[in-house]
Amino acid sequence: MTQIVHTAAALIIGNELLSGKVADANLVVLARALRAVGVELRRVVMVLDHVQTIADEVRELARTHDVVFTSGGVGPTHDDVTIDAVALAFGAEVVESEPMAAMLRAHYGAALGEGHLRMARVPAGAELATNDEVRWPTVVMRNVWVLPGIPEVFRMKLPLLRGRIAGPEPFVSRAVYTNLDEPDLKPLLDRVVAAHADVEVGSYPTWRDAAYRTKLTFDGRDADAVARACDAFVALLPHGEPQRIE
Amino acid sequence: MTQIVHTAAALIIGNELLSGKVADANLVVLARALRAVGVELRRVVMVLDHVQTIADEVRELARTHDVVFTSGGVGPTHDDVTIDAVALAFGAEVVESEPMAAMLRAHYGAALGEGHLRMARVPAGAELATNDEVRWPTVVMRNVWVLPGIPEVFRMKLPLLRGRIAGPEPFVSRAVYTNLDEPDLKPLLDRVVAAHADVEVGSYPTWRDAAYRTKLTFDGRDADAVARACDAFVALLPHGEPQRIE
Numbered sequence: 001m002t003q004i005v006h007t008a009a010a011l012i013i014g015n016e017l018l019s020g021k022v023a024d025a026n027l028v029v030l031a032r033a034l035r036a037v038g039v040e041l042r043r044v045v046m047v048l049d050h051v052q053t054i055a056d057e058v059r060e061l062a063r064t065h066d067v068v069f070t071s072g073g074v075g076p077t078h079d080d081v082t083i084d085a086v087a088l089a090f091g092a093e094v095v096e097s098e099p100m101a102a103m104l105r106a107h108y109g110a111a112l113g114e115g116h117l118r119m120a121r122v123p124a125g126a127e128l129a130t131n132d133e134v135r136w137p138t139v140v141m142r143n144v145w146v147l148p149g150i151p152e153v154f155r156m157k158l159p160l161l162r163g164r165i166a167g168p169e170p171f172v173s174r175a176v177y178t179n180l181d182e183p184d185l186k187p188l189l190d191r192v193v194a195a196h197a198d199v200e201v202g203s204y205p206t207w208r209d210a211a212y213r214t215k216l217t218f219d220g221r222d223a224d225a226v227a228r229a230c231d232a233f234v235a236l237l238p239h240g241e242p243q244r245i246e
Numbered sequence: 247m248t249q250i251v252h253t254a255a256a257l258i259i260g261n262e263l264l265s266g267k268v269a270d271a272n273l274v275v276l277a278r279a280l281r282a283v284g285v286e287l288r289r290v291v292m293v294l295d296h297v298q299t300i301a302d303e304v305r306e307l308a309r310t311h312d313v314v315f316t317s318g319g320v321g322p323t324h325d326d327v328t329i330d331a332v333a334l335a336f337g338a339e340v341v342e343s344e345p346m347a348a349m350l351r352a353h354y355g356a357a358l359g360e361g362h363l364r365m366a367r368v369p370a371g372a373e374l375a376t377n378d379e380v381r382w383p384t385v386v387m388r389n390v391w392v393l394p395g396i397p398e399v400f401r402m403k404l405p406l407l408r409g410r411i412a413g414p415e416p417f418v419s420r421a422v423y424t425n426l427d428e429p430d431l432k433p434l435l436d437r438v439v440a441a442h443a444d445v446e447v448g449s450y451p452t453w454r455d456a457a458y459r460t461k462l463t464f465d466g467r468d469a470d471a472v473a474r475a476c477d478a479f480v481a482l483l484p485h486g487e488p489q490r491i492e
Contacts, residue, residue, distance in 0.1 A: 015448055018287045019417075019465070020277030022450075027292075031266030041264045046273075046290035049448075076429050077449040078439050115429030152453040171265075183322045183361030193324050202261055202295075203323040204268075207398040217267070 005066035005165050008039050011057050012046040013072035013082055014149055025151040026071045033158045038167025038221070039067070049073055054085035062089065062144050067165060072149030074139075076118035086141050087123035097122045100137055129160050169221040174230040177212035177244040178237065181205070185214055188236040196229035198222060212243050251312035251411050254285050257303050258292040259318035259328055260395055271397040272317045279404045284413025284467070285313070295319055300331035308335065308390050313411060318395030320385075322364035332387050333369035343368045346383055375406050415467040420476040423458035423490040424483065427451070431460055434482040442475035444468060458489050 010030055016022040027044055034041045042065060047053050054073070061068045073082035087094045100120035108116050122128070128137035129145075138157055139146040147157050178185065182205050193201050202217040218230040234242060256276055262268040273290055280287045288311060293299050300319070307314045319328035333340045346366035354362050368374075374383035375391075384403055385392040393403050424431065428451050439447050448463040464476040480488060 012290075015446060015465075016450060016463070017274075018277055018290065020274050020279075020281050020287075021419075021463070023274035028263075028266050028269035031264060033266075035266050041266075042294065044258075044264065044290075044292035046292075048288060075449065075451060077432050077435055079448055113429060115432035118429070118432070150451065150453050173267075183359060183364070186323050186361035186364070189323055200261060202325055203321065204262060205321060205396065207396050217262070219261075219265070 002163055002166050004168055005039055006167060007042045007065045008034050008067045008069065009043045009045070009061040009065040010041065011054070011061060011068060011070045012044060013049060013054055013070060014046075015049050015079070017046055017072075018048055024071075026147070026149070026154045029151075029155055029158065030069055030071070030147075033161055035171055037161055037165060038170045039165060040167065049079045049081055051081040051085045051088065054082060055088035058086055058089035058144055062142065066143060068144045070144065070146050071154060074146060074148050076115045080118075082146060083121050083123065083139065086126075086139075086144055086146055089144075090123065090125075090142060092123040092125055092141070094121050095124045096120050097126075097128065097137070099128065103136070129164065131160055133159055167221075172220060172223040172226045174218040174226055175246040176216045176218075176230060176234060176242045177214075177246075178216065178242045179213050180237075180241065182214055185216070188233065189216070191236065192229055192233045195232065196225065198225050199229040201229065201233075248409055248412050250414055251285055252413065253288045253311045254280050254313045254315065255289045255291070255307040255311040256287065257300070257307060257314060257316045258290060259295060259300055259316060260292075261295050261325070263292055263318075264294055270317075272393070272395070272400045275397075275401055275404065276315055276317070276393075279407055281417055283407055283411060284416045285411060286413065295325045295327055297327040297331045297334065300328060301334035304332055304335035304390055308388065312389060314390045316390065316392050317400060320392060320394050322361045326364075328392060329367050329369065329385070332372075332385075332390055332392055335390075336369065336371075336387060338369040338371055338387070340367050341370045342366050343372075343374065343383070345374065349382070375410065377406055379405055413467075417465060417467060418469040418472045420464040420472055421492040422462045422464075422476060422480060422488045423460075423492075424462065424488045425459045426483075426487065428460055431462070434479065435462070437482065438475055438479045441478065442471065444471050445475035447475065447479075 017024050031041050045057055070082055073080050097120045104116050122139050123141045126139045126141040129140050130137050147154050200219040204215045218226050220226045263270050277287050291303055319326050343366045350362050368385050369387045372385045372387040375386050376383050393400050446465040450461045464472050466472045
């Protein structure tokens with residue numbers, strides 16, 4: 001059954017990201033997946049592999065958002081502390097999941113060691129989310145989804161969202177591309193923003209792009225309101241503008 | 247004169263990032279620039295274009311870190327609220343910077359409008375950082391550097407760090423690539439981690455990479471300690487390993 005959620009937060013975990021050794025690739029993928037199901041991603045925090053730091057952050061984000069997604073820190077080695085941190089955040093023990101341990105035993109057989117079984121550790125009381133495409137369970141502790149950091153595996157998990165969580169209404173977006181600069185657009189934008197308070201209006205200058213100079217976006221959950229704001233803006237533009245509407 | 251700083255935080259601002267319309271490109275560039283001058287990036291937060299949210303976050307990050315970098319929200323339009331938020335964070339007024347207003351007047355001449363002059367707004371008491379390559383000033387309010395969101399312009403600002411801030415010592419990194427999997431590496435890593443507490447050891451599995459299966463990293467400010475930890479790990483590896491050391 002689909003749970004209606006309004007707000008989401010993400011906690012991206014890993015020393016390698018903060019040292020610049022690796023560029024995070026998961027956030028934008030998560031942001032798009034949430035947007036597609038109508039959930040607003042409100043806040044992202046990126047922290048080091050410190051269990052107490054992660055636990056504090058999980059507790060705070062879970063308290064202030066409907067749903068939280070963590071990325072990273074779920075392998076078997078010493079620097080994988082997310083499961084312990086999520087357990088700590090909720091005052092839960094870490095236990096061995098019987099179904100996960102059974103899957104590991106079936107997969108590794110005689111080669112199974114302590115290192116493999118660490119992959120079966122979960123906070124006590126966590127749910128295990130699976131579907132036909134994603135057989136390895138995803139740990140969901142209360143409103144916190146624990147996702148892996150490896151981008152290819154992170155992406156594989158996102159289809160789990162569909163059918164489980166959704167926003168109250170889908171988001172609707174329009175975009176207008178112009179060859180005007182922001183200082184000249186400002187008075188026009190101010191008029192549209194003042195008259196269409198229910199629509200989020202964004203202005204994004206480009207840098208040496210041949211096709212346009214500023215992209216304007218109109219976003220909301222009410223398609224008619226978004227269309228009205230966008231149309232009102234376009235009507236204010238001088239002759240020859242806009243370059244493109246999407 | 248170079249200021250010695252230990253910890254840094256980043257605040258990445260923009261609705262377009264949290265909605266997934268745009269992938270952030272500035273964080274990894276900042277992380278690498280800080281790493282190169284020996285400063286530890288400890289925390290990154292990404293928030294929407296809300297002035298009070300940004301102000302609260304700036305205040306908290308500035309209190310808990312030696313230096314803070316913001317990215318985004320510094321243009322002339324209604325959704326550019328970072329200058330107001332940084333001022334609010336420190337209880338400062340927003341004033342027009344005379345040198346910045348003069349540069350804008352010289353550049354735009356008769357075309358100068360109110361929209362252009364908004365680019366000269368700064369929190370009262372802010373310093374203006376410039377160098378020969380970056381003539382347009384960068385606002386630095388106490389320990390908060392206000393950087394633009396456009397990736398090409400963000401990058402242009404980073405040379406300003408050199409000679410202004412640096413860590414107490416440079417960071418030293420070693421990397422070892424193996425064809426072993428994390429569960430099998432775990433006991434070896436645990437021994438190295440236990441014996442070399444002053445070195446940060448990371449383990450990063452790859453996903454279908456032909457050249458290796460797990461990358462191990464050894465990081466610290468003491469080059470000898472890093473080399474000792476790395477060598478100790480390599481000595482524990484079975485015959486035929488590692489694939490590569492960097």
